[in-house]
Amino acid sequence: MMAVPASRPAVAAERPEVEDFLFREARLLDTWDLDTWITLFTDDARYVVPNTDLPGADPRRDLIIIDDDIVRLRARVARLNNRRAHREFPHSRTRRLVTNVACAAAGRDDEVEALANFAVYRIRGGHTDLYVGRYVYRLRRAGDGRLLISYRRAELDLESLAPHGTVSIIL
Amino acid sequence: MNAAGEPQEGGSVRSFEGLVQDDRAAGLFRVHRSAMTSPEVFAAERRKVFDRNWLYMGHESEIPRVGDFVRRTVNGRPLFMTRGSDGRVRVFLNSCPHRGALICRQPQGHATSFQCFYHAWTFGIDGELKGVPSRELYPDEMEWSEFALRPPAGVDTYRGFVFVTFDPDADGLRAYLAGAVEYIDLVVDQAEDGWSVLPGTNMYQTRSNWKLMVENSVDTYHVSPLHRTYFDYVGGLRQGGPPRQVAFSGRGPAELGNGHVVVETHTPYGRPIAHWDPVFGEDARPEIEAIRDRLVQRHGAERAARMADNIRLLLIYPNLLLNDITAVTIRYVQPLAPGLHETTAWALAPNEETEAARARRIDSYLTFVGPGGFATPDDVEAVESCQAGFEATELEWSDLSLGGTRPAEVGDETALRAFWRRWHHDLLAGSDHPVAAVDPARRAG
Numbered sequence: 001m002m003a004v005p006a007s008r009p010a011v012a013a014e015r016p017e018v019e020d021f022l023f024r025e026a027r028l029l030d031t032w033d034l035d036t037w038i039t040l041f042t043d044d045a046r047y048v049v050p051n052t053d054l055p056g057a058d059p060r061r062d063l064i065i066i067d068d069d070i071v072r073l074r075a076r077v078a079r080l081n082n083r084r085a086h087r088e089f090p091h092s093r094t095r096r097l098v099t100n101v102a103c104a105a106a107g108r109d110d111e112v113e114a115l116a117n118f119a120v121y122r123i124r125g126g127h128t129d130l131y132v133g134r135y136v137y138r139l140r141r142a143g144d145g146r147l148l149i150s151y152r153r154a155e156l157d158l159e160s161l162a163p164h165g166t167v168s169i170i171l
Numbered sequence: 172m173n174a175a176g177e178p179q180e181g182g183s184v185r186s187f188e189g190l191v192q193d194d195r196a197a198g199l200f201r202v203h204r205s206a207m208t209s210p211e212v213f214a215a216e217r218r219k220v221f222d223r224n225w226l227y228m229g230h231e232s233e234i235p236r237v238g239d240f241v242r243r244t245v246n247g248r249p250l251f252m253t254r255g256s257d258g259r260v261r262v263f264l265n266s267c268p269h270r271g272a273l274i275c276r277q278p279q280g281h282a283t284s285f286q287c288f289y290h291a292w293t294f295g296i297d298g299e300l301k302g303v304p305s306r307e308l309y310p311d312e313m314e315w316s317e318f319a320l321r322p323p324a325g326v327d328t329y330r331g332f333v334f335v336t337f338d339p340d341a342d343g344l345r346a347y348l349a350g351a352v353e354y355i356d357l358v359v360d361q362a363e364d365g366w367s368v369l370p371g372t373n374m375y376q377t378r379s380n381w382k383l384m385v386e387n388s389v390d391t392y393h394v395s396p397l398h399r400t401y402f403d404y405v406g407g408l409r410q411g412g413p414p415r416q417v418a419f420s421g422r423g424p425a426e427l428g429n430g431h432v433v434v435e436t437h438t439p440y441g442r443p444i445a446h447w448d449p450v451f452g453e454d455a456r457p458e459i460e461a462i463r464d465r466l467v468q469r470h471g472a473e474r475a476a477r478m479a480d481n482i483r484l485l486l487i488y489p490n491l492l493l494n495d496i497t498a499v500t501i502r503y504v505q506p507l508a509p510g511l512h513e514t515t516a517w518a519l520a521p522n523e524e525t526e527a528a529r530a531r532r533i534d535s536y537l538t539f540v541g542p543g544g545f546a547t548p549d550d551v552e553a554v555e556s557c558q559a560g561f562e563a564t565e566l567e568w569s570d571l572s573l574g575g576t577r578p579a580e581v582g583d584e585t586a587l588r589a590f591w592r593r594w595h596h597d598l599l600a601g602s603d604h605p606v607a608a609v610d611p612a613r614r615a616g
Contacts, residue, residue, distance in 0.1 A: 052374060059530075061529060063372070065541060067533070067534070071408075079400045079404065082400055084399045161373075161374060163376040163378060166542040166547065166552075167548075168548040
């Protein structure tokens with residue numbers, strides 16, 4: 001086992017705990033337990049999916065695919081739980097592979113930045129579509145000791161949403 | 172008679188002439204579903220629709236400086252657009268005149284010259300051939316002037332929008348746009364200092380015929396039933412009894428000539444220019460009201476109100492949608508196969524806009540349109556669902572008769588019928604005939 005360098009800045013959580021968190025989150029999404037999933041977010045959280053041609057986009061200046069604050073994220077969950085979200089009724093099957101997790105200091109003592117790679121399969125209507133990319137998370141240690149998501153960004157490696165058509169699931 | 176007039180089996184084409192049934196006296200209008208599934212129709216429309224009309228290439232703001240370029244595919248042709256040494260926009264076929272390799276291999280960038288990576292032939296930013304390795308070994312008879320980068324048959328710009336045509340006999344762009352210029356002007360004139368395309372492009376493929384997406388884009392009939400979850404969301408953000416149904420009012424769809432159509436209606440919802448709504452928050456109110464005041468100063472109360480309080484869905488035939496709804500978007504729908512098309516969408520924003528206004532605009536865009544929005548995914552689902560349903564070939568027809576016996580009103584399928592009439596006219600045109608730039612019989616009354 002490698003020794004932790006003494007100069008390493010403190011992080012709010014170490015990788016094993018972060019991995020457990022991300023894997024649990026993926027299970028909640030794959031089982032469509034969105035009502036539990038939404039409780040993993042802080043009230044000031046953001047969920048961002050940039051366009052495929054500009055993975056480093058800034059949502060204040062650039063056109064992106066998704067830029068949800070908690071209000072819109074809750075609305076997204078309500079919509080996906082509604083049978084009138086036609087793109088996801090019936091719900092697709094999804095399977096998430098979350099790997100290559102790395103943690104770093106996040107700029108505030110109660111947060112950790114986590115990077116991870118993802119492959120999200122969406123299976124529906126005779127088609128299997130694969131979303132590939134990387135996650136950027138900021139996880140915050142809440143007062144009760146739980147980790148919560150304050151920032152969640154899914155940057156796609158795809159050149160376009162071809163043939164996916166949409167980002168109708170939570171990536 | 173038509174070019175492929177032989178009867179065929181099953182749900183396939185009977186004849187091109189029979190693909191659209193337009194009974195004006197009875198107001199009945201229907202389209203044979205093979206128009207969306209047949210490889211013969213697909214091949215014919217590529218030649219007769221897309222090779223004959225002006226097609227959207229890009230926006231001038233994408234290449235602000237001399238030497239800037241963007242690469243794009245239009246009707247299957249690899250192209251790139253540059254700003255030449257004289258400041259003018261140029262478009263070239265993206266294929267080396269020598270042996271064919273793609274010259275421009277980045278999505279966008281800046282160049283002082285273009286060099287083919289295969290044999291290192293070099294071209295100036297205005298397309299002229301500048302360098303050929305071992306040039307002295309070529310025969311004297313080589314016509315070097317034939318090896319400049321080749322533009323498509325026509326390249327022209329209207330108010331920042333760049334179009335190309337592959338028809339050497341095409342009339343000018345301005346004549347082609349016909350009545351659509353009024354609506355392009357209504358959008359462009361909203362800005363004080365011009366418009367720019369924002370960085371970031373929505374690009375998505377949909378497993379349906381391209382015409383279903385064009386239909387969807389000017390079809391107001393579907394909006395309330397299909398997009399309930401969107402209106403529930405927006406309604407929930409508004410205090411004090413939100414409109415949960417879309418109350419469109421105003422003019423009906425108008426035919427603008429050459430297959431271009433517009434749906435313009437009053438909207439109860441807010442718009443970045445310049446209609447404040449509780450959704451934007453009290454903080455935004457003074458700024459939006461100031462934008463509106465300047466709009467009135469520049470254009471007068473009536474035109475300013477039309478700009479700010481109306482939405483416009485403008486179809487520039489065959490496949491460009493300039494939508495002025497919750498934000499201003501350019502969407503462009505390209506066929507890839509009978510049952511597959513690609514949509515590319517950009518957001519336009521006024522250059523003078525403040526950071527706060529820009530953020531509002533982007534936010535406004537995202538909630539409705541875009542592949543991760545609360546509405547577009549259901550549009551994609553709907554058109555893919557139609558395409559899947561067309562496999563039931565016993566059902567041969569799709570109906571578009573709504574409002575067929577009255578002067579056009581909001582919600583009628585008038586716009587869809589205008590699109591289909593022009594498409595059918597193009598499909599039946601003899602391949603020797605250039606399409607008339609303006610067909611007076613189809614002009615708005």
